[in-house]
């Protein structure tokens with residue numbers, strides 16, 4: 001009889017302990033405890049996003065997207081900007097002057113290529129670089145063969161300042177034989193066309209290998225056209241014809 005209250009007392013505390021363990025354990029293992037963790041993770045991502053890391057900053061400075069005149073990057077480039085003359089497939093002048101612009105990173109890569117070509121006795125001659133979007137519309141509207149002019153609704157890499165049309169000359173400025181003239185719209189201008197003299201194939205291969213080594217890519221149907229590896233937005237900024245060269 002003496003132990004009954006003590007047993008009841010003990011049983012009460014054991015039951016209380018188990019119940020509290022059940023409820024507390026249930027809370028602690030529920031997902032509601034994990035929610036704040038994931039929220040904190042998301043918040044920290046959002047907070048960190050606008051702050052560029054040193055790597056981002058280095059990437060941006062190494063890939064400057066400003067449009068620059070190529071002659072200011074390398075004054076030894078030879079310019080023959082055909083759309084500033086009537087010597088082009090449309091036979092009309094569509095550029096008000098013969099300035100050639102590219103995104104700075106592309107212009108610097110082209111300078112690297114020119115330095116490499118010069119070691120072998122060649123020089124870069126440029127037919128076209130940045131092309132304002134309004135001029136792209138003019139080319140599009142005047143061209144019957146749409147396979148050779150990019151649709152201005154999508155934009156050409158020329159409109160992005162990320163493409164160059166070019167050839168090579170010797171150190172006297174004489175053009176190397178590339179098999180066809182610039183803007184020749186036919187299979188003979190394709191990279192896969194091999195029914196050409198060995199010297200022509202060698203010249204095309206020289207152009208392609210050096211350009212690809214500095215970050216440009218060829219396209220299949222124009223031996224003269226090279227796209228820079230990074231794409232930027234399409235622009236319709238006019239050529240700076242009123243500025244001194």
Ligand SMILES: [Zn+2]
Nearest residue numbers: 163164165225
């Ligand atoms: Zn081109």
